[in-house]
Amino acid sequence: MAELTMIQAVNLAMREALAEDDAVILLGQDVGVDGGIFRATQGLIEDFGAARVLDTPLAEAGIIGMAVGMALNGMKPVAEMQFSGFSYQAFHQIENHVARFRWRTNGRFSVPMVIRMPYGAGVRALEHHSESREAYWAHTPGLKLVIPSGPIKARALLAAAIRDPDPVIFYEPKALYRAFKEDVPDVAEPIKIGKADVVRVGKDLTLIAYGAMLPRAVDAATKLAGDGIEAEVIDLMTISPLDEETIIQSVKKTGRAVVVHEASRSFGVGAELCARINDKAFFHLEAPVKRVTGYDIHPPFFAREQHYLPSVLRIYDEARETLTI
Amino acid sequence: MPRHAVERLGTVTHLSILDETGAVDKALEPDIPETDLLEMHRAMLYGRCFDERMLKLQRQGRIGTFAPIKGQEAAQIGAAAHLRPSDWLVPSFREIAAQIWRGAKPRDIWLFAAGYNEGVAIPEDARDLPLCVPVATQLLHAAGVAYATKYRGEDDIVMTFHGDGATSEGDFHEALNFSGVLDLPVVFVCQNNQWAISLPLAKQTRSKTIAQKAVAYGIPGLRVDGNDILAVWVAAKEAVDRARNEQIPTLLECVTYRMEVHTTADDPTRYRTEDDVAPWRKRDPISRFETYLKAKGLIDDKTLKGMRETFRDALKHDWQETQERIEELDAGDPMGIFDALYAQDYPHITEQKAYFRERLKRERAHG
Numbered sequence: 193m194a195e196l197t198m199i200q201a202v203n204l205a206m207r208e209a210l211a212e213d214d215a216v217i218l219l220g221q222d223v224g225v226d227g228g229i230f231r232a233t234q235g236l237i238e239d240f241g242a243a244r245v246l247d248t249p250l251a252e253a254g255i256i257g258m259a260v261g262m263a264l265n266g267m268k269p270v271a272e273m274q275f276s277g278f279s280y281q282a283f284h285q286i287e288n289h290v291a292r293f294r295w296r297t298n299g300r301f302s303v304p305m306v307i308r309m310p311y312g313a314g315v316r317a318l319e320h321h322s323e324s325r326e327a328y329w330a331h332t333p334g335l336k337l338v339i340p341s342g343p344i345k346a347r348a349l350l351a352a353a354i355r356d357p358d359p360v361i362f363y364e365p366k367a368l369y370r371a372f373k374e375d376v377p378d379v380a381e382p383i384k385i386g387k388a389d390v391v392r393v394g395k396d397l398t399l400i401a402y403g404a405m406l407p408r409a410v411d412a413a414t415k416l417a418g419d420g421i422e423a424e425v426i427d428l429m430t431i432s433p434l435d436e437e438t439i440i441q442s443v444k445k446t447g448r449a450v451v452v453h454e455a456s457r458s459f460g461v462g463a464e465l466c467a468r469i470n471d472k473a474f475f476h477l478e479a480p481v482k483r484v485t486g487y488d489i490h491p492p493f494f495a496r497e498q499h500y501l502p503s504v505l506r507i508y509d510e511a512r513e514t515l516t517i
Numbered sequence: 518m519p520r521h522a523v524e525r526l527g528t529v530t531h532l533s534i535l536d537e538t539g540a541v542d543k544a545l546e547p548d549i550p551e552t553d554l555l556e557m558h559r560a561m562l563y564g565r566c567f568d569e570r571m572l573k574l575q576r577q578g579r580i581g582t583f584a585p586i587k588g589q590e591a592a593q594i595g596a597a598a599h600l601r602p603s604d605w606l607v608p609s610f611r612e613i614a615a616q617i618w619r620g621a622k623p624r625d626i627w628l629f630a631a632g633y634n635e636g637v638a639i640p641e642d643a644r645d646l647p648l649c650v651p652v653a654t655q656l657l658h659a660a661g662v663a664y665a666t667k668y669r670g671e672d673d674i675v676m677t678f679h680g681d682g683a684t685s686e687g688d689f690h691e692a693l694n695f696s697g698v699l700d701l702p703v704v705f706v707c708q709n710n711q712w713a714i715s716l717p718l719a720k721q722t723r724s725k726t727i728a729q730k731a732v733a734y735g736i737p738g739l740r741v742d743g744n745d746i747l748a749v750w751v752a753a754k755e756a757v758d759r760a761r762n763e764q765i766p767t768l769l770e771c772v773t774y775r776m777e778v779h780t781t782a783d784d785p786t787r788y789r790t791e792d793d794v795a796p797w798r799k800r801d802p803i804s805r806f807e808t809y810l811k812a813k814g815l816i817d818d819k820t821l822k823g824m825r826e827t828f829r830d831a832l833k834h835d836w837q838e839t840q841e842r843i844e845e846l847d848a849g850d851p852m853g854i855f856d857a858l859y860a861q862d863y864p865h866i867t868e869q870k871a872y873f874r875e876r877l878k879r880e881r882a883h884g
């Protein structure tokens with residue numbers, strides 16, 4: 193058991209994967225000597241060598257394209273994009289190839305790999321360092337999208353992602369990198385990709401969140417409990433493929449749902465959840481499903497980024513409103 | 518039939534005029550009017566003072582992350598000195614001295630660095646694009662701007678900046694190739710400061726120089742001592758004139774060094790030692806230029822001291838003004854976060870704006 197921040201837990205998962213499987217290789221900008229700009233790979237080049245912890249030239253398309261080739265030839269690349277805002281330089285490699293290799297070769301080839309990237313606002317960064325555009329990846333068939341919400345889950349989910357036979361986008365909420373510590377077990381308790389987690393049981397409504405919004409949803413639930421309202425909180429963990437069963441079961445029980453994400457509102461994960469709930473639990477609904485999300489704008493420069501992000505109070509207010517119907 | 522050398526593909530020259538001791542190569546020394554020399558010196562020194570001040574502000578938590586320019590003043594000023602107001606400047610993110618040369622206001626630079634969108638305040642008549650964070654992406658914009666200029670038959674040129682790391686991105690190669698194929702009036706100024714965050718140049722490319730990459734695209738490549746203002750000035754003049762008069766693009770590699778952190782979020786002790794940096798301290802672009810100007814009798818220690826004091830006072834005043842503006846912005850409402858997304862408003866934005874206005878009241882009442 194060790195008290196770790198989320199970034200340390202991410203580091204631990206990669207260390208364990210490198211130790212466990214010779215096919216695993218890390219690659220990205222500054223991941224070696226520097227240990228990664230967020231220190232996710234700190235100490236790994238020292239212990240596993242420069243051939244397995246590869247400092248690459250400054251080219252995202254190069255990193256992902258190389259990773260595709262490596263994966264085609266038996267390796268398990270774990271690629272780092274320095275910020276999700278620079279993953280678009282590799283968009284064509286991800287959409288054209290990472291997401292499709294299994295399908296376009298009728299299963300002959302596959303490209304199991306993990307693409308890690310920090311996303312989200314709240315760390316007072318420059319433009320292109322604060323967006324939350326998970327919908328791009330979730331919208332792409334053939335990709336899996338995993339978003340941890342804390343150290344224990346980050347470690348277990350990253351381990352699962354690296355073992356997964358298909359490519360996984362591992363979207364790391366950078367605002368949580370050092371936000372809190374958890375006791376991370378010596379041996380990871382496995383978490384399946386494709387499963388959501390009911391982090392709080394309640395009967396009055398269902399709050400669905402993930403990543404950096406999960407702690408805020410939990411805080412809102414605590415505040416609601418002060419009013420005698422019992423919110424069930426679901427941490428999606430895997431955005432795609434979605435764990436519909438857990439969500440539908442919960443909504444059938446509570447009859448009310450509020451989806452929380454920091455990504456902008458339109459065409460986002462919240463919209464998909466609303467649709468699924470409509471499809472599968474419509475007659476159990478007591479109120480329309482609500483979305484508490486970022487606005488349909490780019491996150492403002494950092495002096496005003498908190499205005500953009502859903503606050504605990506806003507989640508609480510919206511949940512209360514759902515209950516008045 | 519047999520194997521033979523293809524035609525000579527091009528040569529890459531290296532130019533140095535003013536060495537690190539301040540000694541000048543008389544045969545190569547350009548004839549720059551004294552007032553221009555002094556203006557360039559002033560801009561370099563001001564850039565240095567501005568950078569130092571900004572680093573302090575960042576360390577005090579008053580502004581956010583930024584990319585210091587220390588050591589790269591000659592590369593920026595020597596190149597930008599040739600731009601006319603109607604020419605275009607397409608920067609990356611480490612050109613504060615060049616941006617100030619072009620008229621950017623300290624207050625705006627700091628407002629931007631403090632996280633306010635209002636800091637991007639490009640005057641209507643300025644042909645300066647904003648700071649560009651995604652590495653190398655701006656280089657293609659420069660080519661496109663140059664195409665439009667040429668299309669309209671104007672003789673304005675485009676100068677764009679990038680780093681050594683940027684030369685690994687596809688956009689860099691595409692920009693050089695498009696500019697070559699389409700004969701575009703653009704000057705690519707590479708500030709080869711030897712580092713891309715923690716990655717040293719040797720791990721970025723096997724090429725001996727960056728300038729030689731131009732050869733592959735059939736355009737001229739020049740390499741200069743980027744800490745030598747005279748060499749940068751001469752090479753940039755050649756490149757700018759060629760772009761303006763002949764519509765030929767140039768890749769101008771300025772060999773310099775990043776003396777400071779990559780950005781204020783970076784810790785260079787993890788990947789380089791004082792031994793790496795030390796030789797470059799002696800190659801400082803400003804001190805050698807000052808030796809030169811002193812020998813010419815254009816400045817002395819007293820003028821320098823006076824300049825530093827004037828800059829310090831002005832910067833203090835500018836920061837005060839920035840702070841006042843920040844207080845004003847913080848006291849005002851932040852509804853502007855919905856502005857300028859499209860040329861017009863749409864119902865969903867209007868609706869979200871109204872919702873946000875109500876939220877603001879609620880959040881503020883709640884403290």
Ligand SMILES: Cc1ncc(C[n+]2csc(CCOP(=O)(O)OP(=O)(O)O)c2C)c(N)n1
Binds near residue numbers: 221653681779
């Ligand atoms: C496309 C993209 N990838 C990664 C980054 C993160 N990043 C910012 S600056 C930088 C290094 C740039 O090196 P170089 O081009 O040499 O410019 P310098 O910082 O030395 O001025 C990196 C990797 C980015 N801004 N954009």
Ligand SMILES: [Mg+2]
Binds near residue numbers: 682711714
């Ligand atoms: Mg560099």
